[in-house]
Amino acid sequence: MDRQESQGSGEAQDEFNRFVTGLARGVAGALLFALPMLMTMEMWYLGFYIARERLLLLMLLNIPLLVLLSHRIGFEETFTWREAVRDATIAYAIGILTSAVVLYVFGLLRADMPISELAGKVALQSVPASIGAMLGRSQLGSHDDDEPDRERETSYAGELLMMAAGALFLSLNVAPTEEMLVLAYKMTPWHALAIVFLSVALMHGFVYAVSFTGSHELSPETPWWHAFVRFTLPGYVVALAISFYTLWTFGRLDDTSVTEILLSVIVLSFPGAIGAAAARLIL
Amino acid sequence: MTTTRNRIHTERHDPHWIEWLTGILSAAVVVSLIGWIGYEAVIRDGKPPELSVTMLGAERTTSGFRVDFEISNSAPTTAAGVNVTGALVQNGEVVEESTVTLDYVPAESQAAGAVIFSIDPAGKQIRLQAKGYGDP
Numbered sequence: 001m002d003r004q005e006s007q008g009s010g011e012a013q014d015e016f017n018r019f020v021t022g023l024a025r026g027v028a029g030a031l032l033f034a035l036p037m038l039m040t041m042e043m044w045y046l047g048f049y050i051a052r053e054r055l056l057l058l059m060l061l062n063i064p065l066l067v068l069l070s071h072r073i074g075f076e077e078t079f080t081w082r083e084a085v086r087d088a089t090i091a092y093a094i095g096i097l098t099s100a101v102v103l104y105v106f107g108l109l110r111a112d113m114p115i116s117e118l119a120g121k122v123a124l125q126s127v128p129a130s131i132g133a134m135l136g137r138s139q140l141g142s143h144d145d146d147e148p149d150r151e152r153e154t155s156y157a158g159e160l161l162m163m164a165a166g167a168l169f170l171s172l173n174v175a176p177t178e179e180m181l182v183l184a185y186k187m188t189p190w191h192a193l194a195i196v197f198l199s200v201a202l203m204h205g206f207v208y209a210v211s212f213t214g215s216h217e218l219s220p221e222t223p224w225w226h227a228f229v230r231f232t233l234p235g236y237v238v239a240l241a242i243s244f245y246t247l248w249t250f251g252r253l254d255d256t257s258v259t260e261i262l263l264s265v266i267v268l269s270f271p272g273a274i275g276a277a278a279a280r281l282i283l
Numbered sequence: 284m285t286t287t288r289n290r291i292h293t294e295r296h297d298p299h300w301i302e303w304l305t306g307i308l309s310a311a312v313v314v315s316l317i318g319w320i321g322y323e324a325v326i327r328d329g330k331p332p333e334l335s336v337t338m339l340g341a342e343r344t345t346s347g348f349r350v351d352f353e354i355s356n357s358a359p360t361t362a363a364g365v366n367v368t369g370a371l372v373q374n375g376e377v378v379e380e381s382t383v384t385l386d387y388v389p390a391e392s393q394a395a396g397a398v399i400f401s402i403d404p405a406g407k408q409i410r411l412q413a414k415g416y417g418d419p
Binding site for chain 1: 285286292293294298299301302303305306307308309310312313316317319320321323324327359361363387389390391392393394395419
């Protein structure tokens with residue numbers, strides 16, 4: 001065999017192996033992140049009673065989210081948008097297949113169910129599973145790309161988007177459960193106020209005060225409230241918006257008064273805010 | 284804008300004006316949220332749930348005669364496990380009773396449900412009443 005040819009096939013083999021490893025990491029990520037939701041009763045029921053146009057909107061919004069996430073953290077250094085779209089598509093497919101397989105082995109998908117119920121259940125679960133697959137492909141991988149001198153800039157919109165992704169992820173975990181509503185019904189507005197202050201304080205503390213890897217620093221001459229106004233407060237508003245959106249998607253806000261809606265949104269924004277802060281550290 | 288070096292992110296000292304604008308708008312949103320909830324906290328009393336049931340209509344279905352209703356709670360407290368009983372009354376006598384339990388009727392909100400009768404309610408009086416509730 002010609003030497004050059006064998007080298008070429010070796011590279012192709014390498015490429016293939018890396019691709020398969022990437023897929024496996026995707027499945028691992030999907031399982032790791034979506035299992036809590038795959039094993040939540042409300043998520044199964046939502047699969048058949050969720051308003052179809054809201055489910056469709058969620059599934060469509062998931063596409064740009066995956067593409068943007070992929071562009072930011074894709075498991076291979078994703079340089080072009082074309083590759084980002086490819087990775088996002090693969091992650092979505094992994095999410096759908098993983099959800100279908102897991103729901104099937106739990107006996108939640110049966111042949112005698114109507115197609116709309118089967119599709120609804122899998123479709124709903126595929127959203128968190130695909131985000132998990134995307135994160136798994138990058139975060140479970142080795143970080144050999146962290147050359148010490150690598151410097152990159154994240155645009156302001158990029159920071160807000162990452163916070164939205166983090167908030168969405170944690171919100172999706174808990175929004176479908178009845179506990180969100182029960183908490184809102186049980187507490188008084190005073191409790192809600194305390195949650196608001198706690199959420200904002202934790203969010204700021206997570207990112208700036210506690211020195212995790214990936215923490216954010218301020219230049220010494222910048223006063224602390226600069227970051228508070230520019231990042232933490234917008235981040236909290238993003239978390240509020242995301243929790244409103246997820247509660248609305250799951251039909252938890254219908255026929256409810258403004259104050260009750262706000263209370264539910266504030267409750268759900270608590271995990272949402274933590275998720276948003278964590279995303280700034282991890283992604 | 285944020286710069287990442289050695290996995291440490293540093294916030295720029297001279298940000299674009301859009302960051303300040305977003306920040307100020309967000310502050311306004313958070314302050315109004317706190318204001319609204321604070322106002323509610325002050326004016327809300329612990330008045331127990333006040334439920335009223337309104338009939339929306341009756342319809343023949345394969346399983347009987349469905350009477351739709353809406354129940355609203357005007358008090359600032361949520362009622363859980365609300366029992367709604369529908370009675371068909373003819374000549375002052377109850378001919379049939381049907382009961383349904385609604386999981387929640389949130390504070391100052393509505394919930395909808397239906398009771399199903401086996402007798403045609405046409406020509407009879409339909410009496411819908413909330414019979415009891417618990418705390419969530």
